[in-house]
Amino acid sequence: MKDRIVVALGGNALGNTPEEQLHLVKHTAKPIVDLIQAGHEVILAHGNGPQVGMINLAMTTASVSASKTPEMPFPECGAMSQGYIGFHLQNAIRAELLRRDMTIPVATVVTQVLVDEKDPAFENPTKPIGSFYTKEEAVQIQSEKGYTMVEDAGRGYRRVVPSPKPVDVVEKETIKALIHQDQVVIAVGGGGIPVIKKEHDLVGVPAVIDKDFASAKLAELIDADYLIILTAVEKVAIGYNTPEEKWLSHMDLQTCQKYIDEGHFAPGSMLPKVQAAMNFAGSKKGRRALITSLDKASEGILGHTGTLITL
Amino acid sequence: MKDRIVVALGGNALGNTPEEQLHLVKHTAKPIVDLIQAGHEVILAHGNGPQVGMINLAMTTASVSASKTPEMPFPECGAMSQGYIGFHLQNAIRAELLRRDMTIPVATVVTQVLVDEKDPAFENPTKPIGSFYTKEEAVQIQSEKGYTMVEDAGRGYRRVVPSPKPVDVVEKETIKALIHQDQVVIAVGGGGIPVIKKEHDLVGVPAVIDKDFASAKLAELIDADYLIILTAVEKVAIGYNTPEEKWLSHMDLQTCQKYIDEGHFAPGSMLPKVQAAMNFAGSKKGRRALITSLDKASEGILGHTGTLITL
Numbered sequence: 001m002k003d004r005i006v007v008a009l010g011g012n013a014l015g016n017t018p019e020e021q022l023h024l025v026k027h028t029a030k031p032i033v034d035l036i037q038a039g040h041e042v043i044l045a046h047g048n049g050p051q052v053g054m055i056n057l058a059m060t061t062a063s064v065s066a067s068k069t070p071e072m073p074f075p076e077c078g079a080m081s082q083g084y085i086g087f088h089l090q091n092a093i094r095a096e097l098l099r100r101d102m103t104i105p106v107a108t109v110v111t112q113v114l115v116d117e118k119d120p121a122f123e124n125p126t127k128p129i130g131s132f133y134t135k136e137e138a139v140q141i142q143s144e145k146g147y148t149m150v151e152d153a154g155r156g157y158r159r160v161v162p163s164p165k166p167v168d169v170v171e172k173e174t175i176k177a178l179i180h181q182d183q184v185v186i187a188v189g190g191g192g193i194p195v196i197k198k199e200h201d202l203v204g205v206p207a208v209i210d211k212d213f214a215s216a217k218l219a220e221l222i223d224a225d226y227l228i229i230l231t232a233v234e235k236v237a238i239g240y241n242t243p244e245e246k247w248l249s250h251m252d253l254q255t256c257q258k259y260i261d262e263g264h265f266a267p268g269s270m271l272p273k274v275q276a277a278m279n280f281a282g283s284k285k286g287r288r289a290l291i292t293s294l295d296k297a298s299e300g301i302l303g304h305t306g307t308l309i310t311l
Numbered sequence: 312m313k314d315r316i317v318v319a320l321g322g323n324a325l326g327n328t329p330e331e332q333l334h335l336v337k338h339t340a341k342p343i344v345d346l347i348q349a350g351h352e353v354i355l356a357h358g359n360g361p362q363v364g365m366i367n368l369a370m371t372t373a374s375v376s377a378s379k380t381p382e383m384p385f386p387e388c389g390a391m392s393q394g395y396i397g398f399h400l401q402n403a404i405r406a407e408l409l410r411r412d413m414t415i416p417v418a419t420v421v422t423q424v425l426v427d428e429k430d431p432a433f434e435n436p437t438k439p440i441g442s443f444y445t446k447e448e449a450v451q452i453q454s455e456k457g458y459t460m461v462e463d464a465g466r467g468y469r470r471v472v473p474s475p476k477p478v479d480v481v482e483k484e485t486i487k488a489l490i491h492q493d494q495v496v497i498a499v500g501g502g503g504i505p506v507i508k509k510e511h512d513l514v515g516v517p518a519v520i521d522k523d524f525a526s527a528k529l530a531e532l533i534d535a536d537y538l539i540i541l542t543a544v545e546k547v548a549i550g551y552n553t554p555e556e557k558w559l560s561h562m563d564l565q566t567c568q569k570y571i572d573e574g575h576f577a578p579g580s581m582l583p584k585v586q587a588a589m590n591f592a593g594s595k596k597g598r599r600a601l602i603t604s605l606d607k608a609s610e611g612i613l614g615h616t617g618t619l620i621t622l
Contacts, residue, residue: 017381055391058373058380067372067442069365070328076395080366083394084387086421087504091513094481098511107485110397110419131378170405174418174494181488193398200409202402 003225004041004179005301007032008215008276010230011047011190013294014085016054021085025092027294032184033096034298036104041179043222044089045215048081048190055080056130074129074161075193075204082110082189089186097184106184112170112202113192113209113217119164127163127208132156161206166192166217170202176222188214212276220283226301227280227289229273234293236274236307238264250308253282277309285311314536315352315490316612318343319526319587321541322358322501324605325396327365332396336403338605344407345609347415352490354533355400356526359392359501366391367441385440385472386504386515393421393500400497408495417495423481423513424503424520424528430475438474438519443467473518477503477528481513487533499525523587531594537612538591538600540584545604547585547618549575561619564593588620596622 009028015021035042052074059072072080086108093106125148133141138149138157152158169175169188178185191209195202212229219227235247238259251259256278265271277289290297292306300306320339326332346353363385370383383391397419404417436459444452449460449468463469480486480499489496502520506513523540530538546558549570562570567589576582588600601608603617611617 018384018387019381054380057378058383059369061376061378061380062369062372065372065376067368069369069372070330072369073329076329076398079394079398080391081394083390083392083397083421086394087387087390087423087515090421090482091423091506094513095511105482105484105488107482108421110394110401110421112398112402171401171416171418173416174489177416177492177494178485178488181484183485183488195402200406202405204398 002039002041003301004222005035005226005228006043006045006215006219006222006224007035007228007297008212008230009044009046009294011049011051011211013230014046014051016050021088025088028089029092029096031294031297032093033100035301036097036184037100037102038298038301040301041182042184043175043179043218043224044184044186045188045211045218046085046089046186046190047211048078048085051085052077052081052190053129055084060130073204074206075195078190078193079110082108082193085189086186093184104182104184106186107178108186108189109171109174109178111187111189111192112195113166113188113214114168114170114202115164115194115196115205115207115209116167117196119162121162121164125160125162127161128152128158129161129208130159132158161208163208163210164194166209166214169214169218169221170195172218172221175218179222188218210272210276212273213279216276216280219280225287227277228297228300229277229289229291230294230297231270231273231291232293234296234305236270236291240264248307250310252310253278256309274309281309281311287311313350313352314612315534316346316537316539317354317356317526317530317533317535318346318539318608319523319541320355320357320605322360322362322522324541325357325362327361332399336399339400340403340407342605342608343404344411346612347408347495348411348413349609349612351612352493353495354486354490354529354535355495355497356499356522356529357396357400357497357501358522359389359396362396363388363392363501364440366395371441384515385517386506389501389504390421393419393504396500397497404495415493415495417497418489419497419500420482420485420489422498422500422503423506424477424499424525425479425481425513426475426505426507426516426518426520427478428507430473432473432475432518436471436473438472439463439469440472440519441470443469474521475505475518477520477525480529480532481506483529483532486529490533499529521583521587523584524590527587527591530591536598538588539608539611540588540600540602541605541608542581542584542602543604545607545616547581547602551575559618561621563621564589567620585620592620592622598622
């Protein structure tokens with residue numbers, strides 16, 4: 001049975017340096033290629049937190065140094081991270097396919113994701129990006145550049161940007177065309193480059209779209225059968241790290257909501273994953289979301305492990 | 312008559328800052344969309360000299376600063392530049408199409424270009440990249456990192472990397488699949504990310520592939536009818552800037568070679584453009600290369616201007 005599967009990989013699973021990333025993508029490629037070898041269509045989405053943070057930091061540092069490189073807006077840093085991560089991922093998947101005698105094209109599509117400029121998230125920026133500053137520096141940056149700066153867990157002040165919801169994937173027709181040709185596509189890197197509509201133009205905005213929400217939106221738009229959200233654990237738990245801890249094999253939307261209301265899932269961690277899974281599973285009958293670890297993805301698709309979320 | 316056209320745009324035409332680039336791509340988009348509106352299939356390739364230089368400089372600067380971002384290899388900087396430039400180009404072309412009521416998907420494919428590790432260029436690095444250093448710094452970098460450092464026109468010492476010839480475009484099947492679906496593709500940015508083959512793996516190498524040679528190779532591989540190499544002038548000249556200056560409307564390969572032998576075309580400027588045009592025109596009967604300016608591309612395709620190079 002051939003399924004169309006969007007796999008969402010975390011940016012933390014890609015390491016903090018190019019050497020680490022080159023090493024880690026080889027590990028990532030194996031379970032992905034297992035799914036392809038089992039006959040599925042695979043679209044790989046990925047996070048970019050550490051990577052876009054590094055690029056943004058380097059660009060900011062160099063722009064105020066003697067090098068005087070230009071200031072680089074945050075959406076452009078996101079576009080760079082898609083090229084950087086896509087290059088390594090497409091290579092690793094291609095090589096793993098070849099090792100198994102499969103010649104299937106793999107490519108990265110630079111992806112923009114439309115957000116609504118009226119999204120309430122723009123009134124309440126929450127995602128910290130870039131360097132840490134002293135309070136005095138933060139006040140100065142805030143007044144000079146209009147950035148929102150907040151104190152971050154006692155480590156200093158950082159810029160925060162909004163995290164709006166994805167509305168559309170601009171390059172969806174390109175992604176579809178490649179899937180129809182049985183190609184492997186890497187897309188919506190880092191949740192996509194966030195853009196808003198200004199008449200015929202799309203304009204980049206400094207924001208971070210949650211990569212699981214963006215992956216769920218992509219999965220919906222390309223009519224995927226499965227959304228696999230990869231995380232550090234094999235299954236979702238309630239009462240996590242308590243004596244009542246219970247690992248879950250299946251939740252319907254009602255159960256998900258009940259556990260969310262009871263506060264079982266940590267914001268910024270398991271909560272957005274469960275919510276993204278609910279978005280996709282709730283978008284049409286038959287659509288299934290699976291939350292599991294990278295190594296268990298293939299078993300999970302066979303129904304042997306992971307937490308399945310359905311309507 | 313519908314032609315398949317690869318257009319090669321210079322990196323210098325994209326400016327030195329993100330603001331300049333955003334502005335310039337709007338200008339670039341118009342003649343490109345003229346070709347699409349005339350019914351042609353268009354694949355856009357582009358240079359990245361100033362852009363990858365900026366990214367490389369920022370990454371190097373930040374890596375030796377207090378920010379301590381990781382050192383970024385040159386091929387990865389090239390991948391970043393493809394995301395950065397592709398984001399702006401795909402947006403500008405999309406908007407220009409919409410302004411003319413055309414809804415055609417436009418996308419950037421992160422592109423690797425295979426080079427031969429036995430290419431003699433690797434014995435003789437010639438392309439300067441990154442910062443300027445003093446002689447003492449250059450000697451130290453050369454011994455620490457094994458880079459080749461050379462004196463650059465009295466301005467200091469710089470790293471030089473090889474400029475090998477393109478052998479294959481790794482993502483050609485992806486590019487073809489999108490053309491077959493009548494989509495506009497941006498590819499081989501900066502001449503492509505240079506990679507060599509190590510068994511099943513592709514490994515990035517610090518090198519710069521000439522974007523006109525890479526565009527000619529792509530045009531050949533996807534069986535294009537036309538290669539348009541954009542430059543600052545409307546036509547190629549012999550005796551350029553002399554009393555005998557003569558602008559050329561057409562050259563066959565024999566004439567090209569004669570003028571090359573007579574030293575009419577400047578190395579690093581018009582010479583590689585003429586050579587890339589010859590490569591494509593010579594690859595199969597009927598293939599035509601046109602060297603002209605951005606603004607004259609549409610007229611050139613109609614045979615009204617530019618320098619046509621044919622077998």
